[in-house]
Amino acid sequence: AKYLVSGKAGTMRRHSNVWRYFKQAARSVGLDDVTLHDLRAMAGTEAERQGIDPTALLGHTDRRTTQIYLRDRTTKVVTAPDKPKSKKAG
Known part of the structure; x- marks a missing residue:
């Protein structure tokens, strides 16, 4: 295409x-x-x-323009609480 x-x-x-x-699909x-x-920011950031x-992917000639789109991909990791220890029969 x-x-x-x-x-x-x-x-x-x-x-x-x-x-x-796009809005219908998102909703x-x-x-x-x-x-x-x-969506454009996500594509540039993931690239x-x-x-x-990402500058080439987004079709920019200046990296400063690309910086507008890039997002901080720092992920905050949340740990689940420890699984309760099962009581052994016996």
């Missing part, structure tokens, strides 16, 4: 239609405040995490 999101004839969809479909999985910018140049 020539476009990531194309119409039936393979033509480019209007931005408003792409946005509408269907409980994401009410996600944007296309968030960088995997060692792929």
